[in-house]
Amino acid sequence: MHWRKSGKPAVKETDLSAYIDEASEIEGKYSFSGTVMLNGKFTGEIASNDTLIIGDKAVVNASIRAGVVLVNGEVVGNILASERVELRGTARVFGDVEAPVIVVEEGVLFEGHCRMTEAKPTPSAVATP
Numbered sequence: 001m002h003w004r005k006s007g008k009p010a011v012k013e014t015d016l017s018a019y020i021d022e023a024s025e026i027e028g029k030y031s032f033s034g035t036v037m038l039n040g041k042f043t044g045e046i047a048s049n050d051t052l053i054i055g056d057k058a059v060v061n062a063s064i065r066a067g068v069v070l071v072n073g074e075v076v077g078n079i080l081a082s083e084r085v086e087l088r089g090t091a092r093v094f095g096d097v098e099a100p101v102i103v104v105e106e107g108v109l110f111e112g113h114c115r116m117t118e119a120k121p122t123p124s125a126v127a128t129p
Helices: none
Strands: 018-020 025-032 035-038 041-048 051-054 059-071 074-076 079-087 092-094 097-099 101-104 109-111 114-116
Parallel strands (some): 018 035
16 A cells, blocks of 8 residues: 555555446536546536546546546546645646645646645634634
8 A cells, every 4th residue: 555645545446436437438417425537538527525536548528526636637627626636647637726735747738727725624623712
């Protein structure tokens, strides 16, 4: 298991709630919980509080709202994450990205605006008077 600086283990394929493969073509509104890997074609809107992994073969034309978004493929549309967005080496993103943590690796094609937001405090971290 690989650990990230945040202390959370890296996502493994066995942890996936759903896997949408290259042969899939989906249109519409998709919401989920858990971790989803999307490697097919998707057009529409994606909404979740959890983790979305966009595989290197994916072609996504959608507005995306999720907790964590990891992009390896192509996204045309805005990405809004409550925790983090990672644009990995093979990513091609045409749209705006907004999250408290944004990682852009070398080799990424990114055309859009980038906005770092404040992390939302967890309920346990809020001080009581």
